[in-house]
Amino acid sequence: GSVSDMLSRPKPWSKLTQKGREPFIRMQLWLNGELGQGVLPVQGQPQGPVLHSVTSLPDPLQQGCVSSESTPKTSASCSPAPESPMSSSESVKSLTELVQQPCPTIETSKEGKPPEPSDPPASDSQPTTPLPLSGHSALSIQELVAMSPELDTYGITKRVKEVLTDNNLGQRLFGETILGLTQGSVSDLLARPKPWHKLSLKGREPFVRMQLWLNDPNNVEKLMDMKRMEKKAYMKRRHSSVSDSQPCEPPSVGIDYSQGASPQPQHQLKKPRVVLAPEEKEALKRAYQQKPYPSPKTIEELATQLNLKTSTVINWFHNYRSRIRRELFIEEIQAGSQGQAGASDSPSARSGRAAPSSEGDSCDGVEATEAEEPGGNTVATKSQGGPAEVAAAPADREEATQPAEKAKAKPLSSGTPGQDDGEDAGRPRPPPEGLANAPAPVPNLAAPAAGEDAATSATAPAMATEAPGAARAGPAERSSALPSTSAPATAPARRPSSLQSLFGLPEAAGARDNPVRKKKAANLNSIIHRLEKAASREEPIEWEF
DNA sequence: TTGCAGTCAATATC
DNA sequence: GATATTGACTGCAA
Numbered sequence: 032g033s034v035s036d037m038l039s040r041p042k043p044w045s046k047l048t049q050k051g052r053e054p055f056i057r058m059q060l061w062l063n064g065e066l067g068q069g070v071l072p073v074q075g076q077p078q079g080p081v082l083h084s085v086t087s088l089p090d091p092l093q094q095g096c097v098s099s100e101s102t103p104k105t106s107a108s109c110s111p112a113p114e115s116p117m118s119s120s121e122s123v124k125s126l127t128e129l130v131q132q133p134c135p136t137i138e139t140s141k142e143g144k145p146p147e148p149s150d151p152p153a154s155d156s157q158p159t160t161p162l163p164l165s166g167h168s169a170l171s172i173q174e175l176v177a178m179s180p181e182l183d184t185y186g187i188t189k190r191v192k193e194v195l196t197d198n199n200l201g202q203r204l205f206g207e208t209i210l211g212l213t214q215g216s217v218s219d220l221l222a223r224p225k226p227w228h229k230l231s232l233k234g235r236e237p238f239v240r241m242q243l244w245l246n247d248p249n250n251v252e253k254l255m256d257m258k259r260m261e262k263k264a265y266m267k268r269r270h271s272s273v274s275d276s277q278p279c280e281p282p283s284v285g286i287d288y289s290q291g292a293s294p295q296p297q298h299q300l301k302k303p304r305v306v307l308a309p310e311e312k313e314a315l316k317r318a319y320q321q322k323p324y325p326s327p328k329t330i331e332e333l334a335t336q337l338n339l340k341t342s343t344v345i346n347w348f349h350n351y352r353s354r355i356r357r358e359l360f361i362e363e364i365q366a367g368s369q370g371q372a373g374a375s376d377s378p379s380a381r382s383g384r385a386a387p388s389s390e391g392d393s394c395d396g397v398e399a400t401e402a403e404e405p406g407g408n409t410v411a412t413k414s415q416g417g418p419a420e421v422a423a424a425p426a427d428r429e430e431a432t433q434p435a436e437k438a439k440a441k442p443l444s445s446g447t448p449g450q451d452d453g454e455d456a457g458r459p460r461p462p463p464e465g466l467a468n469a470p471a472p473v474p475n476l477a478a479p480a481a482g483e484d485a486a487t488s489a490t491a492p493a494m495a496t497e498a499p500g501a502a503r504a505g506p507a508e509r510s511s512a513l514p515s516t517s518a519p520a521t522a523p524a525r526r527p528s529s530l531q532s533l534f535g536l537p538e539a540a541g542a543r544d545n546p547v548r549k550k551k552a553a554n555l556n557s558i559i560h561r562l563e564k565a566a567s568r569e570e571p572i573e574w575e576f
Numbered sequence: 577t578t579g580c581a582g583t584c585a586a587t588a589t590c
Numbered sequence: 591g592a593t594a595t596t597g598a599c600t601g602c603a604a
Contacts, residue, residue, distance in 0.1 A: 201592060216583055218594055231581065304586050305597055324579085345578095346598055353580065354596085 176232055176239045184224040185361075187241050192221050198251055204258055209244050210237045223357050307347070311337050315347050323352060 195205055206217035220237055227235065244250045307315070318325060318333055325333065325348060334341040 202594095203592080212582095213584055214593075215585065215595080218592095219583090219596095222594075225581095234582065302598095306587075307597080327578095343597075347596090349579070350597065353582095356580095
C-alpha cells in the first residue's frame with residue numbers, strides 16, 4: 032500500500048522527512064543498479080532499518096550522499112555515474128576503500144562533543160551516534176550491510192570481546208561510540224549473537240560495524256583515546272561540579288532528559304520497573320511450558336493469579352520466547368563450531384554460559400530443547416496432549432520445545448508433578464514441575480483437552496511429514512529467517528570478492544551451523560506454533576489452573 | 577490484532 | 591565501575 036501510494040503520489044523531496052526520503056534513495060540506488068535485487072531485500076526486512084542510520088546520521092555526514100539534492104542525485108553524489116550502473120562489485124569496491132580508511136568515527140564524535148558521560152544521546156536515533164564511516168559511509172554502511180557476505184557473528188563478537196578485554200575498553204564506550212547502542216544492548220549482543228542468517232538487515236548492522244571496526248587496528252587506539260578523553264572530561268566536570276555544585280550534576284539520573292526540553296514532569300511519569308519474583312517467573316515459565324502462546328484469556332488468568340498486569344504477562348511471554356530462541360541460536364552456533372561434538376557437548380557448554388543466569392531461566396527453553404527432546408518422555412506424558420502427538424513423529428520430537436523448560440526446571444526441584452495446583456498427576460504438565468513447591472499460585476496449565484487434541488493430532492502428522500524437508504519453514508524461523516534467508520542466501524553467492532576482503536573474512540563463516548539442529552529447531556517452533564494456534568482456535572477447552 | 581526484532585534503560589550481579 | 595539481566599517499548603509485517 033505504501034509503495035503504491037508512493038509511486039503514484041510522490042512527495043517533493045523538500046517536503047519529505049528523512050525517513051520519508053529513504054524509499055526514494057533506495058529506489059534510486061536500485062535503479063542505478065547499486066542494489067541488486069536480491070541484495071537489498073528491503074522488503075523482506077522489517078522496514079526501514081537499513082537506512083535507519085542514514086536518517087540518524089549527523090548532518091555533516093548526511094551531506095555526503097543523502098544531501099538535500101533530489102534523491103536521485105544521491106547515488107550520483109556518492110558514486111560515479113548514475114547512468115552507468117555501477118556494478119555491485121565496483122560500488123562495493125569503492126565502499127571498501129572508504130571503509131578501509133581509518134574510521135573517522137571516533138574523531139567525529141570526539142570533536143562534535145567531548146564524550147560527555149552524561150549526555151544521553153538524544154532519544155532520537157542517536158544523533159550523536161558514531162558511525163564508523165564518513166560521508167558516503169552513511170550510505171555505505173547500509174550498502175555494506177545489505178551486500179555484505181555472510182559474517183560470522185559469533186566469531187566477530189568473540190574477537191570484539193577479546194579486543195575490548197585486552198585493551199580494557201568498556202562495552203558502554205564501545206557501544207555508544209562504535210555501534211550506537213547502549214551498554215545493555217552491547218552486552219546482550221556480544222553474549223548472544225544471532226547467526227547472520229537470522230538477522231534482519233538492521234540486526235546485521237552492528238555486526239558489520241564491529242567487523243569494520245576490527246578491520247582497522249587503529250580503531251582500538253582511537254577508542255582508547257576516547258576513553259582517556261572521557262575520563263578527563265569526567266574529572267573536569269567532577270571538579271567543577273564539586274566547586275560550583277548545583278546546576279550541573281544534580282541531574283544525574285533521570286534529569287538529563289528533562290533538561291533538554293521536556294516540558295513534562297518526567298520524574299513523576301517514571302514508573303518503577305517491575306521486577307518479577309522468582310515464584311512469579313517460575314509460574315510463568317510453567318505456563319509457558321504448557322502454552323508458549325497463551326490465549327488472551329489465559330494471559331488474563333495468569334495475570335490475575337499472579338497479580339500482575341496483563342501487559343506484564345504479555346511482555347514476559349514475548350521476551351521469553353524471543354530470548355529462548357536466541358539461546359537456541361547460540362546453541363546451534365556453539366554446537367556447530369565446537370566440532371559438532373554433538374548434542375552432548377551442548378549441555379555442558381550451555382551450562383557454561385547460560386546456566387549462570389540465575390535460575391538459568393533464560394536458557395530453560397534452550398536447554399530443554401537441546402537436551403531436548405527429552406522428547407520421549409514428553410510424548411508419554413502428554414499422552415494426547417497437543418504437542419505430544421507431534422512427538423509421534425519420531426523425527427520431530429522437537430516439540431520438546433515447550434517441554435524444554437522442563438529440563439531446566441529439573442534442577443529447580445525435582446518437583447513432584449502435579450503438586451501445587453492440585454495438578455493431576457496424569458496431566459501432561461511437564462514433569463519439570465520444578466515449581467512444585469512454587470509457593471505462588473502457580474497456575475497450572477493443564478494439557479489441552481480432547482478437543483484440542485483432535486485438532487493437534489490432526490495437524491501434527493502432517494507437519495511431521497513435511498518437517499524434514501521443509502524444516503526451515505518453521506514459524507520461528509519463518510519470521511526471522513524469511514527476510515534473511517531469501518536475501519543473504521542468494522546474495523553471498525554472487526557477491527564480489529572485494530566484500531570479503533573488506534570484511535576480512537575468508538568467507539561465509541560459521542553460520543553454517545548444524546543443519547540438523549537448525550532443522551529440528553525450526554521444526555519444533557513450527558509445530559508448537561501451529562499447535563498452539565490450532566488449539567487456541569478451538570477454544571473449547573481452556574487451560575485449567 | 578498478534579508476534580517478532582531490536583533496543584532501551586533500570587536493576588542485579590560480578 | 592563494568593557487565594549481565596530483563597521488563598517495557600517501538601515499529602513492522604502478516
